[in-house]
Amino acid sequence: MNDSGFTEKKRHPYGVFGLAAVNIGYFLFLAAVRAEGDTSVMIEWGALYMNAGEYVGGWYRLLTSMFMHFDIYHLGSNLLMLMAVGDVLEQRLGTLRVLVVYFAGGLAGNVATVFWCRFLKKSVVSAGASGAVFALVGILCFMVLERRGKIPEIRRERVLFMIFIMLYSGMANAEINMAAHIGGILCGLLCGFLVP
Numbered sequence: 196m197n198d199s200g201f202t203e204k205k206r207h208p209y210g211v212f213g214l215a216a217v218n219i220g221y222f223l224f225l226a227a228v229r230a231e232g233d234t235s236v237m238i239e240w241g242a243l244y245m246n247a248g249e250y251v252g253g254w255y256r257l258l259t260s261m262f263m264h265f266d267i268y269h270l271g272s273n274l275l276m277l278m279a280v281g282d283v284l285e286q287r288l289g290t291l292r293v294l295v296v297y298f299a300g301g302l303a304g305n306v307a308t309v310f311w312c313r314f315l316k317k318s319v320v321s322a323g324a325s326g327a328v329f330a331l332v333g334i335l336c337f338m339v340l341e342r343r344g345k346i347p348e349i350r351r352e353r354v355l356f357m358i359f360i361m362l363y364s365g366m367a368n369a370e371i372n373m374a375a376h377i378g379g380i381l382c383g384l385l386c387g388f389l390v391p
Contacts, residue, residue: 300330
């Protein structure tokens with residue numbers, strides 16, 4: 196409620212809805228061109244590609260790959276987290292800040308992937324919104340730790356447990372790009388210091 200006693204109307208998270216729509220739209224397009232399970236087609240349409248530690252393709256892949264997903268389960272898990280975390284954040288930070296953190300986290304996750312694969316001379320085809328989503332989790336974690344009491348519906352233990360589960364599931368699955376996850380969450384924590 197506001198100071199006058201009237202209940203404030205909850206804003207719709209249009210930024211989060213827009214991000215979800217782009218991810219779904221790109222997934223449907225990739226399904227139409229039969230990219231599922233075919234890494235060569237994923238590369239053709241913008242997935243991040245590292246070959247023995249060397250970056251292959253244009254730098255636009257740092258952006259396009261954050262909206263691509265390998266299958267419906269990959270898409271669903273990222274969208275579920277995006278909607279759950281993004282809604283809370285957009286109510287408090289506004290649409291523009293959420294979009295900035297999302298894109299910054301996606302780029303940070305992909306750049307971390309490039310450096311990690313270059314260091315290990317790994318070959319990998321990477322795609323997904325997890326770096327961007329982890330950035331949103333990271334800034335939410337910062338807000339809960341720094342401003343506890345201002346987000347009464349989100350407890351500190353809940354956010355820390357969510358981060359632990361996400362990181363643990365990544366370590367337990369060799370196909371998950373942990374560099375993107377870690378790069379994204381560190382970017383989100385940094386954004387917590389930078390975003391007013």
